[in-house]
Amino acid sequence: xxxxxxxxxxxxxxxxxxxxxxxxxxxxxxxxxxxSNCPFCPGxxxxxxxxxxxxxxxxxxxxxxxxxxxxxNKPVLQVEGSLKRRADGMYDxxxxxxxxxxxxETPRHFVKPTAMDANYHEQVFKASIxxxxxxxxxxxxxxxxxxxxxxxxxxxxxxxxxxxxIAMPIIPKRVREEIDGGKKYFAYKERCVYCDIVxxxxxxxxxxxxxxxxxxxxxxxxxxxxxxxWILPKNHSSxxxxxxxxxxxxxxxxxxxxxxxxxxxxxxxxxxxxTHTAPLKEKNLTYYHWxxxxxxxLTSASGFEWGTGLYxxxxxxxxxxxxxxxxx
Amino acid sequence: xxxxxxxxxxxxxxxxxxxxxxxxxxxxxxxxxxxSNCPFCPGxxxxxxxxxxxxxxxxxxxxxxxxxxxxxNKPVLQVEGSLKRRADGMYDxxxxxxxxxxxxETPRHFVKPTAMDANYHEQVFKASIxxxxxxxxxxxxxxxxxxxxxxxxxxxxxxxxxxxxIAMPIIPKRVREEIDGGKKYFAYKERCVYCDIVxxxxxxxxxxxxxxxxxxxxxxxxxxxxxxxWILPKNHSSxxxxxxxxxxxxxxxxxxxxxxxxxxxxxxxxxxxxTHTAPLKEKNLTYYHWxxxxxxxLTSASGFEWGTGLYxxxxxxxxxxxxxxxxx
Numbered sequence: 228x229x230x231x232x233x234x235x236x237x238x239x240x241x242x243x244x245x246x247x248x249x250x251x252x253x254x255x256x257x258x259x260x261x262x263s264n265c266p267f268c269p270g271x272x273x274x275x276x277x278x279x280x281x282x283x284x285x286x287x288x289x290x291x292x293x294x295x296x297x298x299x300n301k302p303v304l305q306v307e308g309s310l311k312r313r314a315d316g317m318y319d320x321x322x323x324x325x326x327x328x329x330x331x332e333t334p335r336h337f338v339k340p341t342a343m344d345a346n347y348h349e350q351v352f353k354a355s356i357x358x359x360x361x362x363x364x365x366x367x368x369x370x371x372x373x374x375x376x377x378x379x380x381x382x383x384x385x386x387x388x389x390x391x392x393i394a395m396p397i398i399p400k401r402v403r404e405e406i407d408g409g410k411k412y413f414a415y416k417e418r419c420v421y422c423d424i425v426x427x428x429x430x431x432x433x434x435x436x437x438x439x440x441x442x443x444x445x446x447x448x449x450x451x452x453x454x455x456x457w458i459l460p461k462n463h464s465s466x467x468x469x470x471x472x473x474x475x476x477x478x479x480x481x482x483x484x485x486x487x488x489x490x491x492x493x494x495x496x497x498x499x500x501x502t503h504t505a506p507l508k509e510k511n512l513t514y515y516h517w518x519x520x521x522x523x524x525l526t527s528a529s530g531f532e533w534g535t536g537l538y539x540x541x542x543x544x545x546x547x548x549x550x551x552x553x554x555x
Numbered sequence: 556x557x558x559x560x561x562x563x564x565x566x567x568x569x570x571x572x573x574x575x576x577x578x579x580x581x582x583x584x585x586x587x588x589x590x591s592n593c594p595f596c597p598g599x600x601x602x603x604x605x606x607x608x609x610x611x612x613x614x615x616x617x618x619x620x621x622x623x624x625x626x627x628n629k630p631v632l633q634v635e636g637s638l639k640r641r642a643d644g645m646y647d648x649x650x651x652x653x654x655x656x657x658x659x660e661t662p663r664h665f666v667k668p669t670a671m672d673a674n675y676h677e678q679v680f681k682a683s684i685x686x687x688x689x690x691x692x693x694x695x696x697x698x699x700x701x702x703x704x705x706x707x708x709x710x711x712x713x714x715x716x717x718x719x720x721i722a723m724p725i726i727p728k729r730v731r732e733e734i735d736g737g738k739k740y741f742a743y744k745e746r747c748v749y750c751d752i753v754x755x756x757x758x759x760x761x762x763x764x765x766x767x768x769x770x771x772x773x774x775x776x777x778x779x780x781x782x783x784x785w786i787l788p789k790n791h792s793s794x795x796x797x798x799x800x801x802x803x804x805x806x807x808x809x810x811x812x813x814x815x816x817x818x819x820x821x822x823x824x825x826x827x828x829x830t831h832t833a834p835l836k837e838k839n840l841t842y843y844h845w846x847x848x849x850x851x852x853l854t855s856a857s858g859f860e861w862g863t864g865l866y867x868x869x870x871x872x873x874x875x876x877x878x879x880x881x882x883x
Contacts, residue, residue: 232777236736236748237729239864241777245871303867317755318776372863400864401565408564420564427645448646449560449569499861522861533827533850535700536567536728539631543573 229303229323231397232315240397242323244303256379258386262336266300267387269334275300279328280354294350295331296358296392302327303393310367310396324367326394330354336387340377341490348486349479351390352470355502358392359468363507368394370402370506373467378497381524398506405503406515413514421516422463424448434548437484441477444485446544446551453526453542454493456485456551458519465512467504482519488551489523497524557631557651559725560643568725570651572631584707586714590664594628595715597662603628607656608682622678623659624686624720630655631721638695638724652695654722658682664715668705669818676814677807679718680798683830686720687796691835696722698730698834701795706825709852726834733831734843741842749844750791752776762872764879765812769805772813774872774879781854781870782821784813784879786847793840795832810847816879817851825852 229244266274269292280296304325312321332340332351340347355373362368375390376383383389398406412420428434428445436444436456444458458481460474470478489498504517532538557572594602597620608624632653640649660668660679668675683701690696703718704711711717726734740748756762756773764772764784772786786809788802798806817826832845860866 234736234775234777235740235752237732238736239777239779239866241779242865242867243778243871244867244869245874315776316759317751395865397865402863404565404864408562408566412563423645424563431644447562448643449562449567450571451567451569501861501863520861533829533848535730536732537570537723537725538567539570539572541572543571546573 228305228308231321231323233319235318239400242303244323265336265387267331267385267389268336280357282350282354292334294354296354297329299327299329304395324396326362328358328392330390330392332388332390338388340388341486343483345479345483348482349475352475352479355392356468362394367396368507370395370398374499374501376499380497381499402503409514419463419514419516421459421518425459425461433545436548436551437481439477439481441474442481444481446548448544450540450544451538452522453540454489454523454547456521458482458485459516463516465505465515465517466510467502467517485521488554489521492550492554493523498522499524556633556636559649559651561647563646567728570631572651593664593715595659595713595717596664608685610678610682620662622682624682625657627655627657632723652724654690656686656720658718658720660716660718666716668716669814671811673807673811676810677803680803680807683720684796690722695724696835698723698726702827702829704827708825709827730831737842747791747842747844749787749846753787753789762876764816764876765809767805767809769802770809772809774876776872778868778872779866780850781868782817782851782875784849786810786813787844791844793833793843793845794838795830795845813849816882817849819882820878821851826850827852
């Protein structure tokens with residue numbers, strides 16, 4: 228079983244998961260050409276643990292699933308274990324309690340998520356939300372992160388399109404920083420900082436990628452990475468799983484468009500996508516705003532970034548936005 | 556000129572350096588076999604800006620330098636510019652003022668720093684300290700980071716052994732977090748947290764890599780990366796450039812040993828090394844302890860790490876320390 232260990236200086240929790248051994252350390256440099264052993268393909272369901280959730284096409288039989296959610300065979304966190312923090316000499320640790328699930332986005336092995344339409348993404352979002360709502364019943368879970376790595380350079384182990392969900396007993400450091408920052412801004416301005424960003428970027432246009440009735444995509448002012456892109460709902464909401472059906476439809480549309488633009492401008496580059504939402508037990512926050520962060524994997528962080536938490540971005544966000552905006 | 560931009564939510568400063576264009580984005584996958592055009596080799600001094608500092612062998616003429624410090628040809632920060640923070644709509648920015656220098660560690664192109672003895676490292680440390688002491692005279696500089704990337708996977712652009720120094724007008728986020736964490740610990744325990752770590756790890760041995768009279772090398776309890784190794788002085792001190800000659804000699808010895816162990820255990824893996832020291836204007840802190848962090852580049856951070864600030868480390872620090880400790 229993995230464990231959480233707390234850095235005694237800065238308080239950051241790290242997951243030490245020795246069960247992963249060196250698999251993650253030496254990723255392969257290409258995917259197998261032959262997909263017949265893919266555990267995510269129809270017919271190979273026996274290679275995974277039983278599905279937690281399956282969606283089916285209309286009128287289809289039980290073999291014709293369109294999406295499956297399965298427990299990760301090698302989870303970084305698992306359901307069993309105690310949440311008790313324990314001393315370990317001068318340090319603190321905790322069992323690696325939580326959940327780690329895989330969302331198999333489609334039965335089709337060789338499709339590219341960047342080429343898929345809004346319906347495709349809507350189904351994935353729906354499955355994420357259904358799982359989050361279910362996991363809310365486990366009182367030990369404080370936070371649920373849904374994310375997707377696309378391409379080998381972004382550590383996507385499988386070629387078959389998939390997303391991941393990790394439910395954890397702590398609030399991740401960066402989300403906590405966003406919430407604390409949002410709270411400070413609200414205390415001074417009595418407005419949500421993300422709502423201000425949305426309004427400001429729509430008005431200034433220079434960092435705008437695209438927008439629709441309910442969502443906006445933009446390259447943030449202090450982008451850490453080249454072509455970093457955020458997707459935010461125009462209406463204030465802190466909780467991703469509180470999204471309405473109408474919003475979901477617009478969110479899926481803009482996601483499909485942003486993926487397609489990034490794919491074209493960056494020539495099928497690897498990327499990661501993360502949903503940032505409020506901690507499960509802090510609902511309906513006035514000072515936090517859920518959003519999606521798309522981070523193309525063009526640079527790799529070096530010692531400078533690691534050692535400072537200070538990022539050097541070689542591309543002006545205004546230039547990145549212009550490329551993405553003008554790409555059809 | 557580059558600029559600092561402040562993230563309006565979490566307050567992180569990012570350097571936007573559009574002058575770097577895509578060079579950093581598409582690093583080459585191997586170094587040129589032919590070193591004749593290397594700007595760091597003797598005879599090619601005309602390819603760089605004039606040296607800020609040069610060391611010479613005893614009795615040698617001016618061509619026989621043993622180390623040179625030069626301004627980076629493509630600095631992420633530069634000396635000219637105003638320090639004034641300016642509003643940019645709802646955002647904040649500042650000129651990219653600072654210094655970015657290269658320490659050419661040796662005239663020899665093809666030597667490996669991991670194979671070098673203590674004298675080699677002592678000369679590099681001396682040059683860093685001399686430059687830090689000089690840059691302290693510029694009142695605009697708040698922090699100086701010295702670091703080294705070794706190997707292409709760690710973003711070392713040149714094969715010729717070199718280190719870097721970046722002087723900046725802000726305190727990097729991670730150093731600020733360490734100082735704030737150290738302050739909290741001191742407020743409660745009236746002891747330096749790093750001094751406690753040093754004492755604890757020497758006593759427990761399980762995460763100890765090696766030690767000498769004045770320094771210790773260990774794999775930290777909550778290591779973020781496999782084989783992450785810290786080198787700390789046993790005597791409390793917050794300022795790297797306050798090191799005594801005797802300490803410098805022991806520090807160089809342990810650095811040589813740690814590099815050699817990492818090289819052997821990890822088969823010439825790429826790595827980054829960073830010196831964490833107190834901000835220039837906060838000298839002699841009781842609650843901060845300068846140290847060196849060695850981070851082998853075995854894994855690449857994925858969306859999960861980016862999105863959460865939560866790291867998954869697949870190697871137990873106790874196992875990593877054991878491998879390193881037992882390697883001759």
